[in-house]
Amino acid sequence: MKKPPAPFPRKEWRSLLRSLLRESSYLPDPIARSACHDQVLQRFRRYHEERRTRIRTDPIRLVQLHKNARHHLSILRRANEAFSRPLEKVLRFAYGRTGRRRRELLSKMLAEDAPQDSNSLETLLTNPSQFEDGWKPPTIITTLLTSQNNNPTVGQLSGLPSVKDLKPPIPEKNAWGRSVPLVRRRNIRRRWYKNVLDVLLPPLPESELRVLEGLISGQIPWKPPRLRYTSRTTTSATNNVDTKAGMIRTILTAGPPKEGTFRPYINGRPHKLTRRFMCRLWKRISSLVPRQYWNAAGNARFTWDSAKPVPTIALSAREESSWKLFRGADASLVETKTLASPPEGDRWQELGSDASR
Structure with a gap:
């Protein structure tokens, strides 16, 4: 029996x-x-190393x-043409906010939270x-x-x-007013834990976080990549609108x-790759990356960046310049306070006597 031909030749792959x-080499982010x-x-x-022939030759797959x-x-x-949505989608995958990289970073974060000494390991085993019941x-x-x-x-x-529940929402009674069975409690915890892992945004490695912050601040130099464009101008007699038949075909x-x-440009429009355009996208990615630190008790805490620059309400100044600006301000404040204080004398005594009357 003759083997059916493959849907796509090797040359096309x-x-x-x-x-x-x-x-991938033209992307504007390292x-x-x-x-x-x-x-x-x-x-x-992964496809090339597949050994099962029935899967390698499956036409639907x-x-x-x-x-x-x-x-x-x-x-x-x-x-690469600077459409904002596709470029942000690529950046989210690259920095582990979606897709396979997010799951890898999440697994790495959970592995780092593993017990580090024998006491913690013994507590985990007990x-x-x-x-199960009592699991946290x-x-x-x-x-x-x-x-x-x-x-x-x-x-x-x-x-x-979003997952608003910080613990599995297990009801006290079921629809018949009985206690919830063990199997259902276990399934509720498993479903809740899966939903939590599907929405968490893990922190980035320190090296990649430094690169992202360096690109935003300008410490790492950046310039737009040089693309190799190909001419795609094709002309054919069937698409010629000068003829009557071509005009009718175009209208139809x-x-x-x-x-x-x-x-x-229904689904977006191309932009010019500038540093200002890229910084806007990098700031959006940075606002989705938590910064992990540890408090005095040794517990992990997280902080987040802002997608837009926060306006400053104060300016820093040197000590000598501030002394020149505010020199003598204390004396003027004391003088103003003295003038604003109520006068003492016979007038206040007369007002007090009138009030007592």
């Missing part, structure tokens, strides 16, 4: 891989370039993979099993969830659903001819 890697490059290679190598690859290539191309989620999870819920910027920019397919419309 090779060309698609090169296009994805080329577009972290995004390396993250997207690694993601593309990992996805293609191949069509879906080809469709996903073309979709990601379109996102990278529009991001605790109930996961999702890790402290760092509830601390980060509380800090994230208290920050309104995260709810506005992240696009993730694209509607009446118009000039100066925004139809090509």
Whole structure:
């Protein structure tokens, strides 16, 4: 029996891989370039290293993979053309606010919260099993969830659903007025913990956080990448609108001819890659990254950056200049206070005697 041909030849997959890697190298962010490059290679190598023939040759799976690859290539191309939404989507993936990188950073944060000494390990072993009665989620999870819920910027920019309950919402009685069964209590805890892990935004590694803050402050130099454009001007006789048939075909397919419309920019418009444009996107990403620190008791705490610069209400000045500005102010304040105090004398005594009457 003859083997059916593959939906897509190897040459087309090779060309698609090169296009994805080329577009990844044009991204205007250093972290995004390396993250997207690694993601593309990992996805293609995962398919290449698949040993099961029935999965490698499944036509439905191949069509879906080809469709996903073309979709990601379109996102990278529009991001390099400075469409704000696709570029912000790429930056969110690169800095671990969505997708696979977010789950990896979250797993790393939970691994760092593991017991560090024998006493902590013994306490962990004596605790109930996961999702059983008496089980409590890790402290760092509830601390980060509380800090994230208290920050309104995260709810506005992240696009993730919020989990307001800081513990599993287990009812006291079921619909029949009986105690909730153990299986249902366990499932409620498991579902709550999964929802919490789906919305948490973990902190970035220190190296990547320094790069992000350096790009925003200007300490790390940045310049727009140089793109290699290709000419895509194609002419054909069927698309010629000078002829009557071409005019009718154009009207039937694209509607009446118009000039100066925004139809090509329904889903956004390309911008010019400038530092001001990139800083606006970097600040939005920075406002979704928690800064982790430890208090005096050794507990983890989190702070958040603002998406917009906070206006300053005071200016710093040197001590000698402030002395020149406010010299003699204390004496004038004392004199003003003395003049504003009520006078003492016979007048107040007369007013007091009149009041007593």
